[in-house]
Amino acid sequence: MRRGTITQVTSRPAAAQHLSDLARLRRVRDRIDREYAQPLDVEALARGVNMSAGHLSREFKRAYGEPPYAYLMTRRIERAMALLRRGDLSVTEICFAVGCSSLGTFSTRFTELVGMPPSVYRRQAAGAIVGIPSCVAKQVTRPIRNREAPVSGPQLA
Template sequence: MTSSAASAQYLRDLALLRRVRDRIDREYAQPLDVEALARGVNMSAGHLSRQFRRAYGESPYSYLMTRRIERAMALLRTGELSVTEVCFTVGFSSLGTFSTRFAELVGMPPSVYREQQAAATVGMPPCVAKQVTRPIRNREARPSATT
């Protein structure tokens, strides 16, 4: 394959990857798996996973989990729904899995987050609140100041 053909293929793959990312953003609460996402863009699951990670720095599954947890954080801050209701609203089918993933990304269980963060973004524009409260994966977390 020539470099221009490889470049053209890469650009086509990027367009498909954007479609996958947009689908995850839209349908995060639906049952999604890599195979279904790959079928939607006529790629193999392995190729989609490799290309998605190359383009966005994380697997499609990790991206989906991050989107679900971001939405859960927003819902928990409102205090209108219970932790269990939030769990199912954002697309998890197991409260245990939800709590584990939430704690991995946020650093505390969802019930503690709900108690501590309910008033943290009051009066803050939603676009700023989303950026300030974006979950950080543990491997990306900054070291604590207590060391």
Template sequence: MRGPADEQHLRDLALLRRVRDRMDREYAEPLDVESLARGVNMSAGHLSREFKRAYGESPYSYLMTRRIERAMALLRRGDLSVTEVCFEVGCQSLGTFSTRFTQLVGMPPSTYRREAVAHASGLPQCVAKQVTRPIRSTSIRNGEASVPNPLLA
């Protein structure tokens, strides 16, 4: 039999799923923890703690990963500049975007764009999507960007 604490936990998980789905849908919009929390009637602190407990990363980190994934796809197309991609995916600062991109992908966005366009002709799209996903490693959390890049292998 479930107790009140279990039922509240299940309700919180459903709300967290709504928050995550909103970030997946609206990644290019200006989202912050306070507005996400308001949308599900939680405090920002509670949302951050529960989100990290449920998904293993903070809401901000999750959102930035979604933005970088989308940026990677736009950069592979090759028709937008890095600055245009930065703003297209909802980032407000080119410096923050470039730093985060480099941490997650292992190279700056300009290098990624150049390499991706050069390799695009020989890599099937289904393989390109799998091989060029951002990879989060524990070394990134410690400030090291030591993620091997599959495009250079």
């Protein structure tokens, strides 16, 4: 009987802490979604919710399946894809518009997540989504980190 009481007493604060952590993680994710084009780093995100950077990274990955920086880059690439489909900005302008400071890093991450360089994506996406509502195009073309594009290798016939 006494053992059950101890478990109940100790599990309540743990459950409350877990709920508090989930609320803080949601605030971090919402901030990334809102401020993806701003210079963000894990340390600044963690300070904003009174967590250590390591704890934030571990808990964010456990809750959302990827670390905060990967989530940020996925959001940036997702926005870049929409801008590339629109077609009125250069790849360099899009790189800086989504918060990346290096065109090389942007192109590398874009290629890893989407499976093709930004310039190729722009050419292929121009005709592929004609007539599709933008809300549907966004869902269909959304990059998902856990489903990264396979690395291109030699084709076997």
